Amino acid sequence: MANKTINIKLRVWRQNGPHDKGHFEEYELNNVPTAASFLEMMDLLNEKLISEGKEPVAFDHDCREGICGACSMYINGRAHGPATGVTTCQLHMRLFKDGETITVEPWRAKAFPVIKDLMVDRSALDEIIKAGGYISVNTGGAPDANTIPIPKDVASRAFDAANCIGCGACVATCKNSSAMLFVAAKVSHLALLPQGQVEAKERVKKMIAKMDELGFGSCTNTGACEVECPKGISIAFIAKLNREYLNANLMP
Amino acid sequence: MIKLDAKIPQGRLKEKWTNYKENQALVSPANKRKLDIIVVGTGLAGASAAATLAELGFNVKVFCYQDSPRRAHSVAAQGGINAAKNYQNDGDSVWRLYYDTIKGGDYRSREANVYRLAEVSSNIIDQAVAQGVPFAREYGGLLANRSFGGVLVSRTFYARGQTGQQLLLGAYQALMRQVNLGKIKLYPRTEMMNIVIIDGRARGIITRNLITGEIQRHFGHAVVLATGGYGNVYYLSTNAMGSNVSAAWKAHKKGAAFANPAFVQIHPTAIPQHGEYQSKLTLMSESLRNDGRVWVPKKVEDAKAIREGRKRPEDIPDEDRDFYLERMYPAYGNLVPRDVAARAAKKVCDEGRGIENNPTHEGVFLDFKYAIERLGRKVIEERYGNLFEMYEKITGDNPYETPMKIYPAVHYTMGGLWVDYELMSTIPGLFVIGEANFSDHGANRLGASALMQGLADGYFILPYTIQNYLADQITVKPIELSHPEFEKAEKEVRDHIKHLMSINGKYSVDHFHRQLGRIMWNKVGIVRNAQGLKEAIDEIRALREEFWKNVRVPGTADGINVELEKANRVADFFELAELMAIDALHREESCGGHFREEYQTEEGEPLRRDDLFMYVAAWEYKGDGQKHEWELNKEPLVYEETPIKVRNYKVAK
Numbered sequence: 001m002a003n004k005t006i007n008i009k010l011r012v013w014r015q016n017g018p019h020d021k022g023h024f025e026e027y028e029l030n031n032v033p034t035a036a037s038f039l040e041m042m043d044l045l046n047e048k049l050i051s052e053g054k055e056p057v058a059f060d061h062d063c064r065e066g067i068c069g070a071c072s073m074y075i076n077g078r079a080h081g082p083a084t085g086v087t088t089c090q091l092h093m094r095l096f097k098d099g100e101t102i103t104v105e106p107w108r109a110k111a112f113p114v115i116k117d118l119m120v121d122r123s124a125l126d127e128i129i130k131a132g133g134y135i136s137v138n139t140g141g142a143p144d145a146n147t148i149p150i151p152k153d154v155a156s157r158a159f160d161a162a163n164c165i166g167c168g169a170c171v172a173t174c175k176n177s178s179a180m181l182f183v184a185a186k187v188s189h190l191a192l193l194p195q196g197q198v199e200a201k202e203r204v205k206k207m208i209a210k211m212d213e214l215g216f217g218s219c220t221n222t223g224a225c226e227v228e229c230p231k232g233i234s235i236a237f238i239a240k241l242n243r244e245y246l247n248a249n250l251m252p
Numbered sequence: 253m254i255k256l257d258a259k260i261p262q263g264r265l266k267e268k269w270t271n272y273k274e275n276q277a278l279v280s281p282a283n284k285r286k287l288d289i290i291v292v293g294t295g296l297a298g299a300s301a302a303a304t305l306a307e308l309g310f311n312v313k314v315f316c317y318q319d320s321p322r323r324a325h326s327v328a329a330q331g332g333i334n335a336a337k338n339y340q341n342d343g344d345s346v347w348r349l350y351y352d353t354i355k356g357g358d359y360r361s362r363e364a365n366v367y368r369l370a371e372v373s374s375n376i377i378d379q380a381v382a383q384g385v386p387f388a389r390e391y392g393g394l395l396a397n398r399s400f401g402g403v404l405v406s407r408t409f410y411a412r413g414q415t416g417q418q419l420l421l422g423a424y425q426a427l428m429r430q431v432n433l434g435k436i437k438l439y440p441r442t443e444m445m446n447i448v449i450i451d452g453r454a455r456g457i458i459t460r461n462l463i464t465g466e467i468q469r470h471f472g473h474a475v476v477l478a479t480g481g482y483g484n485v486y487y488l489s490t491n492a493m494g495s496n497v498s499a500a501w502k503a504h505k506k507g508a509a510f511a512n513p514a515f516v517q518i519h520p521t522a523i524p525q526h527g528e529y530q531s532k533l534t535l536m537s538e539s540l541r542n543d544g545r546v547w548v549p550k551k552v553e554d555a556k557a558i559r560e561g562r563k564r565p566e567d568i569p570d571e572d573r574d575f576y577l578e579r580m581y582p583a584y585g586n587l588v589p590r591d592v593a594a595r596a597a598k599k600v601c602d603e604g605r606g607i608e609n610n611p612t613h614e615g616v617f618l619d620f621k622y623a624i625e626r627l628g629r630k631v632i633e634e635r636y637g638n639l640f641e642m643y644e645k646i647t648g649d650n651p652y653e654t655p656m657k658i659y660p661a662v663h664y665t666m667g668g669l670w671v672d673y674e675l676m677s678t679i680p681g682l683f684v685i686g687e688a689n690f691s692d693h694g695a696n697r698l699g700a701s702a703l704m705q706g707l708a709d710g711y712f713i714l715p716y717t718i719q720n721y722l723a724d725q726i727t728v729k730p731i732e733l734s735h736p737e738f739e740k741a742e743k744e745v746r747d748h749i750k751h752l753m754s755i756n757g758k759y760s761v762d763h764f765h766r767q768l769g770r771i772m773w774n775k776v777g778i779v780r781n782a783q784g785l786k787e788a789i790d791e792i793r794a795l796r797e798e799f800w801k802n803v804r805v806p807g808t809a810d811g812i813n814v815e816l817e818k819a820n821r822v823a824d825f826f827e828l829a830e831l832m833a834i835d836a837l838h839r840e841e842s843c844g845g846h847f848r849e850e851y852q853t854e855e856g857e858p859l860r861r862d863d864l865f866m867y868v869a870a871w872e873y874k875g876d877g878q879k880h881e882w883e884l885n886k887e888p889l890v891y892e893e894t895p896i897k898v899r900n901y902k903v904a905k
Contacts (some may be wrong), residue, residue, distance in 0.1 A: 001529070035647075043531055050326055050804070050815065056814065058271065058812050058814065061493060066642075069320075070318065092645065097324070116811070122319060123440070125320070137383060137426075139304040139379060141383070142375075142382035145395055146395055159412060162386050
């Protein structure tokens, strides 16, 4: 691995709380190793800011291996940056050019108020799950796991939907700030499995009602969410969600 | 000296858990409503425990530092979860799972606990399937299994390479359902800062809101810690950035014994470190060793040429490659257990044959050329396509064309707070579950057993055993938050924060954490010896002193302050680090992940000393907060029904 470095300019959104107006600030960062991840580059920026007596940039992150869904940066106009199929923490600096200006913004959506800088409040996604994104079984009393066979392709499709990491890139990238892909993923995951079909109708109605209540927009099938989803969740699940919703309302 | 009473129930091994459940005290539904339980942490253990306790009717308060409980680091577990279902008809049983676990742990775990773990393992799979966890299936629709290192049967259930994520989502959804029903109150972005002990019992916690900086008091009739392991003491590990020991450590300093802190699992296949700025290590699944061959150049010059970019690995002919695992362990070859593979990698790198261009030259090759020649690229793509892609994204190298570079990384900590059979620590009313306790893995954990243990504790063990404690607490009224002990615990937190903020020194928290990590990795890492450990203790103390003189925490404590969060955690790591070195120094034997150079056979294999060290080392804090001291308490490990063997991976048996 070559120890190549680049010099970059950063335009980073700074906002001191949900009610602050917010603005871009520009920073120069030299000798950034191209083998570093985007968040490691942000660490370098923060270390520099601290050493200059300035306040570091606040951002969410945790696992740094693309699975926890915490990191959430809008980079050069794209959720999780220029690469597809990755979260911000899996994005590496070798994708950027020497001398390039990189613009970094938070997720922007009415339902995701900015807490500070690049950190937003995504508890609305938890609220949607809370409204019904589960199978209502208590611990104990479950039948033997092999009692109900599930076709391999059905289980596999359920997994494709269950793959969602709840990062909110779909909402951030949608011009309507819709959470349809997120809801579709959970509704489809559970409705595909026999265990989840028992309360499928109730579930979809509750989750959609909660989604609307929380200020997420409607879906107009632009497909941007699918492009930016780091886990490649297909908008075919939105079609599935629509069928489930219609079914629940027409045949209660 | 504390009295360590493991409270192991009477009877034969296979009867103990049944006997316990038949004789334990229970709490009636009407009384459950009157009892408050605090659960800290929302990984597999915490989320499953919180959901189950709430389903039973208790009032539960749940805390996590992440913005959502779904992000706890259990989410990152890849490989799978073990269970003794014997769906493959290959001779598996509760006894075999039990025996593999206790043997894999090198006979440093408690017989009765491990047997119970194997017993409840099957229920976990049933529960997860009922919740909608999409495990892999066969064409006939039944559940699929695969094999994992160190065992002879296929008992691992998996959901692609994201088993931890899927199991965690199952537990998280169960938890959110209880939040919806009003039985759980959730506190995300909240960190536990201290524990409150009243009349010798755990009665509450002090927390800090990570957004507002607000310090809060919370009462519970019992407190459950599910706060994970302490691998981040090494700075670089496969843990999440926020993973920390603080909750467990605060409890330790208030009287909870800390057991076997030196037992750390170092995973052999992570992507090597590439630079000083690096923040964490990424694991590559252990399954890769099924088809990849591990090697380094035979000649030191070749290794040097590769590091300097003058040669490529493809330039080294087969006869100049040292497939050292196949050479050293002919029977198991590239599939030796984690600790064995990790030590061998260190050995060849210490000989100057490491291939990574980093300051320590730590790295070896994992080569798929041979598997591609044998099976074709398509088969390899099917098996490992997503992993290869991930590797290429991170490193920029294409593993179909050039070998992967890997090196061991700190992954899991077997040590933790000491608990008895009921999962209660030496502080009455303080329960510890999942990776946070010293648990069931002895000196080494087998693959796919961490998920099993976390969920066993949370779904099927703690919800029983905690009732045995709470049964005589039903008349205890919630204690006022103005109680002097709450006052005192909160004041300690405020003083601690004030102290850290007032130092205003020259260096960042990470500056110190990185140095601490280096000491730990070099001297309390894959291989240890008495001299190195003594040096480590001195170096840790000196660096800790420097930290308290020269750390800089900018900003204020009244809002988001990531540097303050890090400083709080690293301050605790500094104290834990010393205890880890002390424990490693005292344990004059080699077992599992703990390898002492002085104690090896002539062939270089670990030398376990059962006559002297077949015990759990439970350390009791005796310091005054300034000077740290510990007293050793021993819980002898008695194997009533288990044949005791020596692990040997040179021959098949």
